[in-house]
Amino acid sequence: MGVERVQDIASLSKDEIPAEFIRSVDEQPGITTVHGEVLEVPTIDLADPDEEKVLQAIVDASRDWGMFQIVNHGVPVEAITKLQAVGKEFFELPQEEKEVYAKPPGSQSVEGYGTKLQKEVEGKKAWVDHLFHNIWPPSAVNYRFWPKNPPSYREVNEEYAKHMHGVVEKLFKSLSLGLRLEGHELKEAASGDDLVYLLKINYYPPCPRPDLALGVPAHTDMSAFTILVPNHVQGLQAFRDSHWYDVKYIPNAFVIHIGDQLEILSNGKYKSVLHRTTVNKEHTRMSWPVFLEPSPDFVVGPHPKLVDHENPPKYKTKKYGDYVHCKLNKIPQ
Template sequence: MDKERVQAIASATKDTIPPEFIRPENEQPGSTTFHGWLPEVPVIDLSILDEGKLVELIDNASCKWGMFQVVNHGIPEDVISKLQKVGKEFFELPQEEKEVYAKPPGAKSVEGYGTKLQKEVEGKKGWVDHLFHKIWPPSAINYQFWPKNPPHYRETNEEYAKHLHGVVDKMLRTLSLGLGLEGDDMKKAVGGDELVYLMKINYYPPCPRPDLALGVVAHSDMSAITILVPNDVQGLQIFQADGYWYDVKYIPNALIIHIGDQVEILSNGKYKAVLHRSTVNKEKTRISWPVFLEPPPDFEVGPHPKLVNKENPPNYKTKKFCDYVYCKLNKIPQ
């Protein structure tokens, strides 16, 4: 088990960073981040009463950007604040307390506290520690990975999960309608009531050389969709066709929606899984709380049957979600 936690390395580092955290030149944020006029990721008001208009806005954002922010989403501000508070408090615990929740060696699941997630290319590492655990459905939850300290951690996450259902259902319904499907087709195609809500907390400590390091390297999410709560420290970036990376503007109390690989597959490529990465800050700790909406492990996902025919053949293979995850984490061509 890797005990070289980034939080500990950051505490012991002043002016430089270990070489394994220095990205190749073509990935370094200092030279690849665009600093001129920024095209802004769409911001969509979920309280719009005209469903057709809402479908149009989300459809356009999912085709062009693969990411958008939503406001007036119905999750109370204090619920999000409490989620952020207990997550931050967990990472401020003594190291030995956090290690109680470490991902077991050799475990197939990503659940638990850790640092390394996937196969590292050329031994390069991300400037981040994390905690994974499932928050829905009840049958999928393993409380072994839910911190007992801070004391309100469990009830806070359960309350957030309860409020998240409405956002999830609205997202899947509008995406489904945007594809010309029935309103419940998308949800059925990603697992229905067995859809897994996988919480991740990303903890990015201050980094002496944010121009050279990345928190999380460029990737698209394996999920169907991802719903992310950030803190107020800038760090999320999106890749555009012009070859540059653009900062995603922080908007208080907004949720950031990522189109994931499974929705790209289901839409047969109409909706784009967004390529994004995380930068780090020299002075401040950045934290984010993505929830990955994933099919159950043995659930098969492929282009939706209603969207393919002789004129529009399938562009993706149909496979079990667990097999998809294994290939992606181990950099095996899909």
């Protein structure tokens, strides 16, 4: 008897869902979502010739929202479409083929195919299966967790990683200048060229009771920031003014989440965004976040240039790997 995957549970669920997927009343999307209103998260056109305006928009959104969407980001539509196609194909393989890539029991890394990511509060489960693997730098890549099927999977993901670099550089530079640091300093403080690009594929099967379940419960990302592309099925929600709102879907845009490490590095000037995912009754939702993370042994804390007598450090300085361990195991930081 293998691990129970949500994809299997979904195929057996007709009108109801197992009790462990039913969220508490203060989390149920049917009750806690502001219905009929879509959150107009800032959308930033990276191709706008007014670079000062783009820079300011990125800084304002990172400070006031912790999230924004970018369009005309320079990543070819074809690269995104192919990434989504091979990921979808993998999740549609027979279960035993996917289990070959299962996260090994007791592994310290998140890499691999799985269902449970972190310690579950009150034993509640999320309506999602996932696949994690690093896509950059080459030294951090472990091909054991890259599907061999479909055959083009590796090529497509390596191509996508290449296209990510430009977006990552642009965002780090803007965010760095926004803190009145030199353009290169923020990325360096997040481990520079050792920065890990961790891809996650989220697979949210259709759910008979989308009003009661969550794909991913409320969280902030551990990363410096996250570059996410969803499929067309609505599901991303952000917490704003004490309420949950759907985030508008824009085809081929990237959703950017400011993560915990940028909040720490900026000593609280930028805010990591609290977000969650809802599921759909008829359709499978998928998303492909790339988490930009410091390497595990790299020490992260408020940037020395942003700390003085007036501005004492608001966060502890620690190895990124230790930060991840605490967060996934719900240990106070």
